[in-house]
Amino acid sequence: MSGFSNKVIYQIYPKSFMDSDGDGFGDLKGVTKKLDYLAYLGVDYLWLTPFFVSPQRDNGYDVEDYYNIDPRFGTMEDVENLIAEAKKHGMGVMFDMVFNHTSTAHEWFQKALQGDKEYQDFYYFVDGTEDKIPTNWISKFGGPAWKYVPDLKKWYLHLFDETQADLNWENEKVREELKKVIHFWKDKGVEGFRFDVVNLISKPEVFEDDMIGDGRRFYTDGRHVHEFLKELVADTQMESMVTVGEMSSTTLENCIRYSNPEEKELSMCFNFHHLKIDYKGGDKWEVMDPDIRQLNDLMKHWQEGMQKANGWNAVFWCNHDQPRIVSRLGDEHKYWKESAKMLATSIHMMRGTPYVYQGEEIGMTNAGYSNIEEYKDVESLNYYEIMLDQGKTKEEALKIVGLRSRDNGRTPMQWTDGENAGFSQGTPWIGVNHNSQCINVESQLGDKDSILEYYRRLIALRKEKAVIADGSISFLEESAAEVMAYTRTLGDEELVVFANYSDREVVLNTNIPENSYLLLLDSYTDETSIINRNQEGCLVLRPYESQVWEKVVRN
Ligand code: GLC
Numbered sequence: 209m210s211g212f213s214n215k216v217i218y219q220i221y222p223k224s225f226m227d228s229d230g231d232g233f234g235d236l237k238g239v240t241k242k243l244d245y246l247a248y249l250g251v252d253y254l255w256l257t258p259f260f261v262s263p264q265r266d267n268g269y270d271v272e273d274y275y276n277i278d279p280r281f282g283t284m285e286d287v288e289n290l291i292a293e294a295k296k297h298g299m300g301v302m303f304d305m306v307f308n309h310t311s312t313a314h315e316w317f318q319k320a321l322q323g324d325k326e327y328q329d330f331y332y333f334v335d336g337t338e339d340k341i342p343t344n345w346i347s348k349f350g351g352p353a354w355k356y357v358p359d360l361k362k363w364y365l366h367l368f369d370e371t372q373a374d375l376n377w378e379n380e381k382v383r384e385e386l387k388k389v390i391h392f393w394k395d396k397g398v399e400g401f402r403f404d405v406v407n408l409i410s411k412p413e414v415f416e417d418d419m420i421g422d423g424r425r426f427y428t429d430g431r432h433v434h435e436f437l438k439e440l441v442a443d444t445q446m447e448s449m450v451t452v453g454e455m456s457s458t459t460l461e462n463c464i465r466y467s468n469p470e471e472k473e474l475s476m477c478f479n480f481h482h483l484k485i486d487y488k489g490g491d492k493w494e495v496m497d498p499d500i501r502q503l504n505d506l507m508k509h510w511q512e513g514m515q516k517a518n519g520w521n522a523v524f525w526c527n528h529d530q531p532r533i534v535s536r537l538g539d540e541h542k543y544w545k546e547s548a549k550m551l552a553t554s555i556h557m558m559r560g561t562p563y564v565y566q567g568e569e570i571g572m573t574n575a576g577y578s579n580i581e582e583y584k585d586v587e588s589l590n591y592y593e594i595m596l597d598q599g600k601t602k603e604e605a606l607k608i609v610g611l612r613s614r615d616n617g618r619t620p621m622q623w624t625d626g627e628n629a630g631f632s633q634g635t636p637w638i639g640v641n642h643n644s645q646c647i648n649v650e651s652q653l654g655d656k657d658s659i660l661e662y663y664r665r666l667i668a669l670r671k672e673k674a675v676i677a678d679g680s681i682s683f684l685e686e687s688a689a690e691v692m693a694y695t696r697t698l699g700d701e702e703l704v705v706f707a708n709y710s711d712r713e714v715v716l717n718t719n720i721p722e723n724s725y726l727l728l729l730d731s732y733t734d735e736t737s738i739i740n741r742n743q744e745g746c747l748v749l750r751p752y753e754s755q756v757w758e759k760v761v762r763n
Contacts, residue, residue: 210520212450212475212561214677216667217302218251219565221528222259222281223267224620227632234620234631236282240290245649247297249569249660250667253450254294255302255402257528259287263313265371266586267528267618269404270311274389291397300399302450307386308405309372316385317373321357330382331373332365332411333357343415345423348456350590353423367408367427369586377409377436390444400450403474407433407455407462429455429462437466437473451475452522452561460510464519476520476561482506483530493591495611498537500709501689508683511559511694515681521560525551526568531616535574539711543752544571548659549731550707550754554692556666557705557756559681566621569663570652574616575641580606582639588613622648657733665729675701688714691749702759703728708749713740716747720757729756 226238236259246254258268259281268278277284291301310317319327334342338356342363345353347370354363355370365374375382390401410430418426441447451474453466463477485503488494514521525533534540538547548571556562577583580592580602588609595605610616615638622644624630629644641647652658670676679698686693690710696703704725708714727739731754740748749755 210469210475210561211448212520213559214671214674215252215450215561216250216556216670217253217255217450217452217522217561217563218246218249219255219257219527219563221257221566221618223257223637224618224631225566226621226623227634227636230633231280232632232634232637233280235280236277236286236290240286240293243293243297243299246299248653249564249664250671251299251564253300253302253400255400255452255563256304258304258306263311263371265311266369269306270309270313270369270372271306272311272313273315274305275392288396295397300450301397302400302402302452303393303398304402304404305386305389306404307375307389308408309366309368309374312371312373321360323360326381328360328362329379330376332376333360333362334364334415335361336363337361343423344417345426349587350594365411367405374411375409376411377432378411383436383439387440387443390440390446394444394446394449400452400475401446403451403453405456406437406453406474407458407466409433409436424457428457429459433462434465434471434473438471441472441474447472449475452478454478456480460513460519463510463521464514464517467514467520468518470518476522478522478524478527479510481510483525486536492612493595493608495608498709500537500692503537503709504683504689504692507558507692508694511681512683515559521558522563523555523558523560524563524565525555526565526617527563528565528617529614530565531611531613532572532574533568534571535616536611537709539752540573543711544573545657545659546731546750547752549662550709550752552659552663552666553705553729553731553754553756554707556663556670557676557696557703558694559679559696562666562670564663564667565617567617567619569660570622570647570649571659572619572622572647573641573643574610575613575619575639576643577610577615577639578606580609583609583613583615584638585614585618588615624648624650662731669729673701673703674698675703679703684718687717690714691716693718700759700761704757704759705754706747706749706757707731707754708752711751713751714749715742716749718747719745720747724760725757726760727755728758730754 223234225234227234228237260271261273261276261278262268294301316327316330341354347353407429410432412426453474455477466473466477486498488496534548619641620631620636622629625645629640652660675696675698679696682695684693692707
């Protein structure tokens with residue numbers, strides 16, 4: 209059981225959430241303006257992606273100064289005001305700490321470039337000549353993971369963009385500096401932290417070529433990562449705060465250690481295995497239909513595995529790096545509403561702390577851009593070129609970017625059916641989705657059949673029913689590969705959850721006796737009037753239908 213089992217966290221990408229001053233960029237004042245809405249949804253914490261001073265090469269994940277606010281997002285006063293106002297609304301604010309790397313514009317890196325040895329030790333600088341790269345590792349954004357600095361005759365490591373230099377956590381001075389950053393924001397009233405790609409912070413002692421992969425096996429869940437996290441948490445007194453680590457290509461065993469309370473590392477972990485079920489051969493840029501059987505296997509593995517060893521999952525579908533889930537595993541058109549609700553149900557009934565990413569709660573879809581110029585993300589633009597170099601046509605490459613781009617999750621929040629979806633009075637930094645007239649907050653607020661109100665109900669239910677927050681989970685075998693089914697149990701209380709991930713009807717083989725279970729939730733709105741059973745009495749789920757059954761407890 210976790211201290212955060214009945215909490216729900218809402219992720220805000222400030223740049224695309226609400227623009228208060230008409231410059232086309234969302235900002236902190238914009239977030240504050242929307243606190244009533246967020247409180248209405250019923251969420252407990254707001255995780256804001258980085259708004260620190262940054263060249264914005266990777267939208268703020270390239271931090272130049274951990275202590276100051278990028279003027280595009282506002283001022284220190286704005287952030288203090290946001291924290292205070294959120295608190296008044298009953299919500300805590302979580303910051304996003306990018307501690308694996310800094311921007312190359314950061315003062316530390318700039319000093320290193322000027323030859324200061326002390327600061328060169330803050331990063332991974334390796335002596336060498338330009339013709340001999342230290343290793344063959346591939347950056348997560350494509351291309352080599354090392355960049356040469358001719359003046360220094362050294363290479364430096366960057367697992368992401370070349371303007372994001374990896375910090376050397378082996379150096380105690382680095383760890384001390386990062387602790388200071390945590391103290392600074394804690395003192396301002398920040399209640400929790402999300403740690404960006406934090407399982408990559410511990411690099412190997414010796415750098416060597418990877419003959420079978422892109423290098424990740426040498427630095428993922430690295431040799432000192434648990435030690436470093438324990439130290440960071442203990443020295444900043446973060447034990448009781450809400451902390452979540454973003455774990456790239458991780459394992460169950462490591463996530464148990466990261467999140468089991470006895471280890472005193474983090475409250476919970478994000479892993480991404482379930483979001484690779486449509487990567488052909490594990491490659492993000494090769495598309496295939498989602499493999500729902502694999503999704504089921506992965507969910508079972510992580511949910512039951514974490515439960516067994518007292519680990520705790522952050523459960524989610526969407527974030528600022530992912531395509532929109534309704535476009536990906538649901539149906540943007542005919543079953544838009546039903547599939548969005550079905551997907552929400554699958555996640556919110558699980559064991560773990562659910563995350564809702566801005567716009568997910570109204571069923572926002574992928575960007576739908578028709579031109580590569582409309583994309584802004586460095587990763588998308590790099591891979592577009594890489595795909596062309598590999599021989600794909602422009603049409604093919606654009607289609608793949610359309611499915612995979614991180615910009616799918618970064619289009620402006622759709623508040624109204626008005627101009628720029630009510631996001632900005634200026635020109636938005638990135639194009640608004642063309643469907644904002646149909647999909648927006650205004651039209652869903654208060655409509656009891658809407659996706660938005662359904663999310664509200666899910667969030668409220670987690671607080672009402674201990675079985676959702678604290679029950680144990682067990683996956684059921686269903687004969688149809690497209691059905692996800694599991695039970696939650698706590699003492700006498702029991703829930704049975706079914707979700708149909710297909711556009712056809714499916715017959716369930718799990719028996720739900722009519723008199724002992726009541727239908728608690730259905731992704732179709734006519735829930736009570738139509739409970740389909742076939743002649744043998746088995747339940748039949750409609751396309752993308754989900755149902756949650758609650759056992760009747762008789763005293
Ligand atoms: C994480 C962030 C992503 C960023 C990367 C590098 O994966 O979520 O947006 O690009 O780390 O900081």
